[in-house]
Amino acid sequence: MDWGGSHYNSYCDHQEMMTGHYMMVTHAGQTSTQTIDTNYKPLVSLIIATHNRLKTLRLTIESILRSNYKNLELIVVDDASNDGTYEYITEHYPFVKVVRNQHEFFPSFSREKGYRLSKGEYLMFVDDDCILLRDTIGKLVNLMMSDPSIGVAGPSVYTLTERPQCFGGRVVPYFSCRNNKKLVKKEIIDSDFVPGTAMMIRRDVFERVGGWDYKNFPWHAEEVDLCLRIKKAGYRVVCYTHAKVIHLSSTSIKVPNPTRAYYAAKSRVKFYKRYFGTSFFLLYFLTVNIVITLFYTLFFVLSKRFHFVKEYVRGVADGLR
Numbered sequence: 001m002d003w004g005g006s007h008y009n010s011y012c013d014h015q016e017m018m019t020g021h022y023m024m025v026t027h028a029g030q031t032s033t034q035t036i037d038t039n040y041k042p043l044v045s046l047i048i049a050t051h052n053r054l055k056t057l058r059l060t061i062e063s064i065l066r067s068n069y070k071n072l073e074l075i076v077v078d079d080a081s082n083d084g085t086y087e088y089i090t091e092h093y094p095f096v097k098v099v100r101n102q103h104e105f106f107p108s109f110s111r112e113k114g115y116r117l118s119k120g121e122y123l124m125f126v127d128d129d130c131i132l133l134r135d136t137i138g139k140l141v142n143l144m145m146s147d148p149s150i151g152v153a154g155p156s157v158y159t160l161t162e163r164p165q166c167f168g169g170r171v172v173p174y175f176s177c178r179n180n181k182k183l184v185k186k187e188i189i190d191s192d193f194v195p196g197t198a199m200m201i202r203r204d205v206f207e208r209v210g211g212w213d214y215k216n217f218p219w220h221a222e223e224v225d226l227c228l229r230i231k232k233a234g235y236r237v238v239c240y241t242h243a244k245v246i247h248l249s250s251t252s253i254k255v256p257n258p259t260r261a262y263y264a265a266k267s268r269v270k271f272y273k274r275y276f277g278t279s280f281f282l283l284y285f286l287t288v289n290i291v292i293t294l295f296y297t298l299f300f301v302l303s304k305r306f307h308f309v310k311e312y313v314r315g316v317a318d319g320l321r
């Protein structure tokens with residue numbers, strides 16, 4: 001292959017959602033049209049939420065700049081990084097529209113903030129450790145323009161060593177990615193969700209379902225929730241295997257702080273409580289969720305992060321409320 005917290009709830013509705021420092025974008029947008037024209041290149045808004053990942057963020061931006069699809073606007077939402085992200089991006093990428101959160105509000109809030117700054121007919125949310133191939137954006141745009149039934153399209157996701165990581169996901173018995181190599185033979189894979197690593201959404205569909213639910217799912221399960229709401233609105237959620245990205249992070253568990261441990265537990269419980277009936281939820285909670293809770297507890301204990309266990313258990317309890 002040619003790989004080319006404590007401030008959260010009180011601050012979510014604050015006017016900071018729409019404030020910050022904005023840089024001019026070099027690419028001009030185009031007016032939406034109902035007629036499919038092979039020469040028409042709709043504006044795509046690429047939105048990256050980032051927190052203390054300047055090194056990989058730079059690689060992500062550079063891969064976007066190499067794209068052969070040119071009608072783009074690039075928006076970076078710096079989620080209170082302390083590694084110089086904001087300063088570096090404003091200095092080295094003056095064409096990027098960049099805004100900074102004063103506190104860490106996690107990916108869901110930051111992506112919603114990026115959307116509110118965007119103008120594109122298509123929204124493409126990209127993680128800050130994702131490398132796009134030159135043709136990734138164009139292939140996703142062509143797919144969505146050719147099939148109005150598709151509300152969300154995600155590329156196939158590979159690791160840096162070219163190992164399949166995700167070809168869309170399912171939510172039963174728990175949300176997980178499919179990564180069987182045989183799935184590559186299928187061009188389009190209908191899924192329950194595609195990962196937030198990279199996902200393209202029609203703007204009108206995104207707005208119709210209400211965007212990111214950053215209050216209930218600030219981190220963990222946020223893209224699953226969004227995709228299921230789009231499916232309930234009558235649209236397909238698909239993985240398009242002909243479009244590819246590289247995810248620089250592995251699938252290993254990474255919970256960098258106690259607050260994220262709390263939300264990882266709470267979001268999972270709230271998700272299944274929201275989308276499944278009482279009988280299924282009780283079965284899930286007493287089986288799958290207990291296994292996952294024990295797994296995380298062991299993981300935190302072995303890594304000597306005992307205070308993470310308390311926050312994780314608190315998250316499970318709060319998710320039940």
